[in-house]
Amino acid sequence: MSKIISVHSFRGGTGKSNTTANLAALLALQGNRVGVVDTDVQSPGIHVLFGLDESQMAHSLNDYLYGKCAITETAVDVTSNLKVPVKGKVFLIPSSIKAGEIARVLREGYDVGLLNDGFQDLLEGLKLDFLLIDTHPGLNEETLLSIAISDALVIIMRPDQQDYQGTGVTVEIARKLGVPAMLLVVNKVPQAFDPAEVKAKVERIYNCTVAAVLPHSDEMMALASAGIFSLQYPDHPVAAKYKQLAAQLMA
Amino acid sequence: MDNEAFNTLKRDVESMTEVEGLTMTDLLTFPDDLRLLLNWMMRENGVQIEEMASYLAQEVNEARMLLEKMIEKGLIEEIKKKEEEQYQVLVKSSRNYRVPKKIWQVIE
Numbered sequence: 051m052s053k054i055i056s057v058h059s060f061r062g063g064t065g066k067s068n069t070t071a072n073l074a075a076l077l078a079l080q081g082n083r084v085g086v087v088d089t090d091v092q093s094p095g096i097h098v099l100f101g102l103d104e105s106q107m108a109h110s111l112n113d114y115l116y117g118k119c120a121i122t123e124t125a126v127d128v129t130s131n132l133k134v135p136v137k138g139k140v141f142l143i144p145s146s147i148k149a150g151e152i153a154r155v156l157r158e159g160y161d162v163g164l165l166n167d168g169f170q171d172l173l174e175g176l177k178l179d180f181l182l183i184d185t186h187p188g189l190n191e192e193t194l195l196s197i198a199i200s201d202a203l204v205i206i207m208r209p210d211q212q213d214y215q216g217t218g219v220t221v222e223i224a225r226k227l228g229v230p231a232m233l234l235v236v237n238k239v240p241q242a243f244d245p246a247e248v249k250a251k252v253e254r255i256y257n258c259t260v261a262a263v264l265p266h267s268d269e270m271m272a273l274a275s276a277g278i279f280s281l282q283y284p285d286h287p288v289a290a291k292y293k294q295l296a297a298q299l300m301a
Numbered sequence: 302m303d304n305e306a307f308n309t310l311k312r313d314v315e316s317m318t319e320v321e322g323l324t325m326t327d328l329l330t331f332p333d334d335l336r337l338l339l340n341w342m343m344r345e346n347g348v349q350i351e352e353m354a355s356y357l358a359q360e361v362n363e364a365r366m367l368l369e370k371m372i373e374k375g376l377i378e379e380i381k382k383k384e385e386e387q388y389q390v391l392v393k394s395s396r397n398y399r400v401p402k403k404i405w406q407v408i409e
């Protein structure tokens with residue numbers, strides 16, 4: 051059965067795009083056909099992780115949202131960009147990085163209902179096993195829709211007081227929307243913190259299990275979104291955590 | 302759900318004002334059973350009347366009455382899929398990009 055998985059955080063910069071890209075690559079390594087949609091139309095970024103430049107984007111999600119093409123026409127097969135042998139496939143549905151097109155979204159908005167139809171067309175048209183949705187931080191109609199139709203929601207937070215408050219809001223909304231599976235991820239945990247303590251604290255606050263605690267990693271900072279971390283550092287502890295998350299999504 | 306809960310659900314739908322589709326923020330303000338029913342339909346991406354009846358643990362006729370009311374109120378629409386009648390939540394074509402203020406009331 052195909053699965054829609056949204057990756058969300060209340061605040062920005064928590065690691066959504068890196069997590070989405072790593073999960074997509076790891077799921078494809080296991081032979082899955084994976085789609086990745088960059089719904090962060092205001093500030094797109096995940097294409098960078100897949101090494102995609104503007105010349106390779108014939109169409110973008112924006113073209114679909116404004117009725118210029120079918121959503122399946124915007125999908126780019128980025129499997130070969132992963133540069134390791136992969137049994138499955140990764141398709142990226144990028145958002146436009148043209149200033150004028152981003153400005154249009156900010157000015158006019160877009161028909162949020164089209165996202166729902168688009169996701170379904172992608173699942174069917176590309177015969178996907180998983181569709182991962184990289185979202186804009188915070189809550190708006192479009193992130194709420196992504197959450198509402200997800201089979202699983204990955205919520206990312208840092209061990210930061212500001213994140214603690216905001217994440218509570220997302221957890222509550224996900225519960226109200228009856229999302230079948232919620233995977234809470236604590237990212238960028240300083241080496242000085244005890245991961246078991248962080249896990250216990252977060253679980254106590256939200257009354258919800260934590261799927262993974264990822265340490266802050268200098269290697270990951272140094273990679274600086276120039277590639278997929280778990281493919282470049284397969285033996286790194288952060289890669290092990292990503293694998294653990296991917297396994298939970300496949301279960 | 303039991304008959305009492307089902308009757309409450311019917312009354313909740315009856316007392317609603319007509320809309321032309323739903324926004325996600327509206328959905329968050331609905332009573333639990335109605336919201337969960339609509340969430341379920343959204344995630345299934347369309348359901349048949351028999352599936353809806355079994356979700357509600359009601360006879361098909363009862364489910365159909367509720368369904369017709371929901372269509373009347375503009376919450377769901379009929380779609381044709383693989384030659385079958387299916388019903389799906391009607392997501393409002395809102396170009397409203399910002400979070401409406403009432404979202405904060407919902408989660409308080």
Ligand SMILES: Nc1ncnc2c1ncn2[C@@H]1O[C@H](COP(=O)(O)OP(=O)(O)OP(=O)(O)O)[C@@H](O)[C@H]1O
Pocket residue numbers: 059061062063064065066067068069090095185186187237238239264265266267268270271273274275288
């Ligand atoms: N565990 C980690 N250790 C160190 N750096 C990390 C870790 N996870 C992510 N980063 C870094 O944090 C930065 C932000 O990551 P990313 O772009 O994935 O976040 P995001 O949530 O998608 O941000 P935005 O909200 O802006 O879309 C990147 O520079 C990334 O390399």
Ligand SMILES: [Mg+2]
Pocket residue numbers: 066067068090095096184185
């Ligand atoms: Mg991002």
